[in-house]
Amino acid sequence: MRHYLIFLFICLSATLLQAQAPDRITPIPVDYKIGQECYLFQDQPSIKVKTVSEKKVPAEGYRLEVTPKGVIITVSSAAGEFYARQTLDQMTGCGACKELTCCEINDYPRFPYRGLHVDVSRHFRSVDFLKKQMDAMAMFKMNRMHLHLTDAAGWRLQIDAYPELCSYAAWRPQTTWKDWWAGDRHYAHESDPGAYGGYYTKEDIKELVAYAHERFIEVIPEIEMPGHSEEVLAAYPELSCSGEAYTQGEFCVGNEDTFRFLETVLDEVMEIFPSEYIHIGGDEANKEHWKTCPKCIQRMQDEGLASVDELQSYMIKRIARYVESKGRKVIGWDEILDGGLAEGAAVMSWRGTEGGIKAMEMGHDVIMTPGRYCYLDHAQDAPFKEPESIGGYLPLDSTYVYEPVEASMPADKVHHLKGVQANLWSEYVVTDSHAEYMYWPRAIAIAETGWSHPEDRNLKDFRRRVLPMLEILRSKGYETFDLENEYGERKLAQTGLEHKAKGCKVIYNKPIQDWYQAAGEKTFTDGVIGGWTYSDNRWQGFLSDIDVTVDLGEVQQVNYVGGTFMQLIGPGVFMPSKVDILVSEDGVDFTLVTTVWNDIPVTTSDLLFKEFSTICNYKARYVRYHAYRSTMRGFLFLDEVVVN
Numbered sequence: 217m218r219h220y221l222i223f224l225f226i227c228l229s230a231t232l233l234q235a236q237a238p239d240r241i242t243p244i245p246v247d248y249k250i251g252q253e254c255y256l257f258q259d260q261p262s263i264k265v266k267t268v269s270e271k272k273v274p275a276e277g278y279r280l281e282v283t284p285k286g287v288i289i290t291v292s293s294a295a296g297e298f299y300a301r302q303t304l305d306q307m308t309g310c311g312a313c314k315e316l317t318c319c320e321i322n323d324y325p326r327f328p329y330r331g332l333h334v335d336v337s338r339h340f341r342s343v344d345f346l347k348k349q350m351d352a353m354a355m356f357k358m359n360r361m362h363l364h365l366t367d368a369a370g371w372r373l374q375i376d377a378y379p380e381l382c383s384y385a386a387w388r389p390q391t392t393w394k395d396w397w398a399g400d401r402h403y404a405h406e407s408d409p410g411a412y413g414g415y416y417t418k419e420d421i422k423e424l425v426a427y428a429h430e431r432f433i434e435v436i437p438e439i440e441m442p443g444h445s446e447e448v449l450a451a452y453p454e455l456s457c458s459g460e461a462y463t464q465g466e467f468c469v470g471n472e473d474t475f476r477f478l479e480t481v482l483d484e485v486m487e488i489f490p491s492e493y494i495h496i497g498g499d500e501a502n503k504e505h506w507k508t509c510p511k512c513i514q515r516m517q518d519e520g521l522a523s524v525d526e527l528q529s530y531m532i533k534r535i536a537r538y539v540e541s542k543g544r545k546v547i548g549w550d551e552i553l554d555g556g557l558a559e560g561a562a563v564m565s566w567r568g569t570e571g572g573i574k575a576m577e578m579g580h581d582v583i584m585t586p587g588r589y590c591y592l593d594h595a596q597d598a599p600f601k602e603p604e605s606i607g608g609y610l611p612l613d614s615t616y617v618y619e620p621v622e623a624s625m626p627a628d629k630v631h632h633l634k635g636v637q638a639n640l641w642s643e644y645v646v647t648d649s650h651a652e653y654m655y656w657p658r659a660i661a662i663a664e665t666g667w668s669h670p671e672d673r674n675l676k677d678f679r680r681r682v683l684p685m686l687e688i689l690r691s692k693g694y695e696t697f698d699l700e701n702e703y704g705e706r707k708l709a710q711t712g713l714e715h716k717a718k719g720c721k722v723i724y725n726k727p728i729q730d731w732y733q734a735a736g737e738k739t740f741t742d743g744v745i746g747g748w749t750y751s752d753n754r755w756q757g758f759l760s761d762i763d764v765t766v767d768l769g770e771v772q773q774v775n776y777v778g779g780t781f782m783q784l785i786g787p788g789v790f791m792p793s794k795v796d797i798l799v800s801e802d803g804v805d806f807t808l809v810t811t812v813w814n815d816i817p818v819t820t821s822d823l824l825f826k827e828f829s830t831i832c833n834y835k836a837r838y839v840r841y842h843a844y845r846s847t848m849r850g851f852l853f854l855d856e857v858v859v860n
């Protein structure tokens with residue numbers, strides 16, 4: 217009895233770690249019932265495992281019963297038992313608590329594919345780092361690790377037939393991607409002093425794959441083609457159209473040696489990666505070189521290809537056939553749809569979800585990973601308090617609210633949607649701890665999207681459950697984002713703004729452009745204020761001056777006119793060079809109130825916001841706001857023209 221009291225005291229005293237009831241399990245289970253009694257144990261709970269057919273418990277699913285005498289797990293597969301034990305671990309705070317509330321849990325995943333992507337090209341990650349992330353993935357029932365092994369920033373896999381890939385293409389003079397990108401983007405020899413880089417040996421991969429296998433995780437290798445291959449073509453320039461290093465990033469598709477190279481590489485890849493899918497990239501190829509390359513032109517003639525899109529498609533189809541002849545399947549980014557897709561190939565939809573939906577309609581399997589929800593390289597909190605990132609703003613909430621099944625998907629094709637994936641591109645993510653910080657907790661949101669059923673998902677409840685999960689992760693040495701001290705969206709973006717021009721008509725003296733239209737002609741007077749990112753559909757973007765006239769409807773007192781711009785020089789977003797503010801009673805004769813000049817240097821790289829405004833004393837019906845595009849010739853973004 218004394219023991220009982222001590223254990224009970226432990227459970228009540230350290231509340232966050234002691235997730236003894238099923239109401240904290242993340243991803244949230246399909247169904248659970250909580251009983252009245254408790255099960256108290258010393259050391260380890262007593263667990264009985266029963267195996268049944270898949271008709272009773274789906275593959276990867278489990279039934280977990282906690283009775284006053286012990287735990288009974290019923291499964292149809294080893295994966296199911298593994299996930300039941302993950303659930304139990306969450307309930308006991310990984311063994312910290314010796315008391316469980318009696319309950320019955322029935323659980324199984326919504327999607328078979330629940331992925332995490334690691335970009336090891338931009339910055340190399342150790343095998344230990346990857347294993348550590350696999351441990352966290354397993355805790356949240358994620359089951360695919362996608363390794364982005366090759367890209368311009370470095371080749372990361374031992375290939376015996378092409379040793380220069382590791383002795384040269386895997387190294388660069390600069391440690392950070394940012395410095396390398398700003399420089400001449402050259403490579404270095406492994407033996408050069410200060411060379412940065414690295415690669416996985418075949419032994420590393422075997423160790424990693426075995427570790428993953430024990431956690432029911434499949435490791436999917438990605439070998440980029442035809443683009444993002446600058447590093448290969450620096451080591452083997454004869455595989456490019458020009459034949460010269462440092463001239464292009466695309467393989468020459470007219471050259472048979474390109475296929476010899478890729479097939480040999482893929483042979484070695486498939487030898488050490490037993491995954492169902494082999495990822496062959498396919499994204500962002502610059503097809504210009506092919507238009508003038510005699511070999512590529514010859515290939516197009518021989519194969520009856522009408523465009524360079526079809527030339528890329530020829531390559532992807534040929535590689536897909538090769539991979540399939542070895543009993544595997546290919547998956548690629550949604551650009552592999554361009555020019556026609558190989559039968560049996562799966563698509564990873566990143567440029568939104570349209571590509572994925574199109575692929576599903578054509579009968580291909582799809583993994584959804586739209587940048588807007590799943591790209592964890594965006595800042596997860598107010599950019600001023602976050603480490604430098606590629607830009608954008610993707611807080612936990614925005615990741616969580618993603619629902620992969622859309623109304624526009626044909627009901628008879630939804631079964632082709634196989635799952636979701638969290639991607640972390642690491643251009644600005646130099647260290648392992650920074651990468652971890654970017655993954656957790658946002659990857660848990662994607663894990664729940666992939667596992668739990670939509671009717672059970674609830675943002676508020678998820679935020680409550682994720683806090684103890686982060687505490688468990690931190691207790692195990694993970695560097696996580698500090699969710700409890702989240703700053704959140706720009707304050708005005710949360711509340712909106714009341715002002716005199718709200719709801720008033722806006723006359724565009726220069727037309728709205730195709731990109732970043734936000735709410736169209738209502739944008740500048742809808743009271744909706746932009747957030748941390750220009751891509752949040754609240755900012756209107758122009759590659760010209762912004763010149764608008766607000767019609768207040770009647771002549772009235774005007775004491776303030778202003779608008780806010782942002783600067784983010786990475787993607788070419790700049791402050792205006794100046795803003796002219798004019799007023800008029802009749803809409804014909806305008807008086808210049810003032811010119812507001814920019815004082816933010818065009819070299820300032822941090823995300824900045826600046827109000828271009830004036831305090832004045834006029835009677836006016838019309839207010840003209842004319843922002844001049846800067847000499848940098850980038851984008852101007854404005855969210856509202858405020859009049860008071």
Ligand SMILES: [Zn+2]
Pocket residue numbers: 456457467468469470471505506509510511512
């Ligand atoms: Zn060529």
